[in-house]
Amino acid sequence: MAPIPIARLACFERPFTYTGVDYFGPILVNVGRHKEKRWGVLFTCLTLRAVHLEVAYKLDVSSCIMCLKNFMALRGTPREIFSDNGTNFKATEKLVKEELVKIDFDQIAVHYEAIKWRFNPPAAPHMGGAWERLLRTVKSFLKTICPSSNFNDETFRSALMEAEFIINSRPLTFVSLDTSDDEALTPNHLLLGSKAGYKPVSGNVADLRLRWHQTQSFADRFWKRWVKQYTPTLTRRSKWFTKRPPVGIGDIVIVVGDNLPRNL
CATH class of the missing domain: 3.30.420.10 (Ribonuclease H-like superfamily/Ribonuclease H)
Known part of the structure; x- marks a missing residue:
């Protein structure tokens, strides 16, 4: 591949x-x-x-x-x-x-x-x-x-x-059944900030002053999870695990013509 x-x-x-x-x-x-x-x-x-x-x-x-x-x-x-x-x-x-x-x-x-x-x-x-x-x-x-x-x-x-x-909103990574785990990554996490686009507002005034730190680190956390959890699914080779000999004389093959109608 x-x-x-x-x-x-x-x-x-x-x-x-x-x-x-x-x-x-x-x-x-x-x-x-x-x-x-x-x-x-x-x-x-x-x-x-x-x-x-x-x-x-x-x-x-x-x-x-x-x-x-x-x-x-x-x-x-x-x-x-x-x-x-x-x-x-x-x-x-x-x-x-x-x-x-x-x-x-x-x-x-x-x-x-x-x-x-x-x-x-x-x-x-x-x-x-x-x-x-x-x-x-x-x-x-x-x-x-x-x-x-x-x-x-x-x-x-x-x-x-x-x-x-x-x-x-579709998940890109494995969906865990354990509620303590982080929810699966979706494209909306980076586009909207969460899967459904809902971003709760904290009532802590001191925390609001540091929200810009959280905003800056959110994208970094997303991409780190993306690299660790999503990229291995892309690089996985799903076909051709076993070695097969090349086609030789006497093998039965199917010849497909480019100009033939469909299903022929």
């Missing part, structure tokens, strides 16, 4: 420093008496495994840039973006390089210049497994929230925000 990419092991970095992005849909929403297509845009932190969801009204470059701007306004500017070879992604990356966005967004263009866009090899969807699996999770939540998919623009965006919160 190949070694884990650097983007998956970038501890002590700001969330969404290394980001994977992909579209899913279309999903029909009610607009007046007719239906229109909407697409979901998933941004995932490759290190923290957190997600951020946006709504795209079209598949063109303008909509892609606006979704990227909305993401950057809330989560900051990523250092590297990973995606497939979609035409909207290729065109957006080209506009970023040519700095055409400076025509309307002079100050924002400075942030775009620092982004390095990496594309997966063509016809290799398995290279984007980090976000393809999360896309399936988002679709499952949307189907659970509204099985009939009878959304309008407002309810569709609300459903995406609900799915985002639930996914970011």
Whole structure:
């Protein structure tokens, strides 16, 4: 098995420093008496495994840039973006390089210049497994929230925000049955401060004066637990433990043709 990419092991970095992005849909929403297509845009932190969801009204470059701007306004500017070879992604990356966005967004263009866009090899969807699996999770939540998919623009965006919160509350590490142990790490621990985002306020005045010490050390404690408890699950080799001889003359094999239909 190949070694884990650097983007998956970038501890002590700001969330969404290394980001994977992909579209899913279309999903029909009610607009007046007719239906229109909407697409979901998933941004995932490759290190923290957190997600951020946006709504795209079209598949063109303008909509892609606006979704990227909305993401950057809330989560900051990523250092590297990973995606497939979609035409909207290729065109957006080209506009970023040519700095055409400076025509309307002079100050924002400075942030775009620092982004390095990496594309997966063509016809290799398995290279984007980090976000393809999360896309399936988002679709499952949307189907659970509204099985009939009878959304309008407002309810569709609300459903995406609900799915985002639930996914970011999922445990990354082992869930202990002992109540004395620390609760399992979740992406929300670094994004919101706790699994559910609730941060109790201490009634001790002396303690409040030292809260900034606790705030500074919280991220360090999170990343130390992340390194000790989460990274071993990434480096584990789940396949190919035993040595197997190479294919030889007389072995029975299955030949798969690239141009054959599915299931043949």
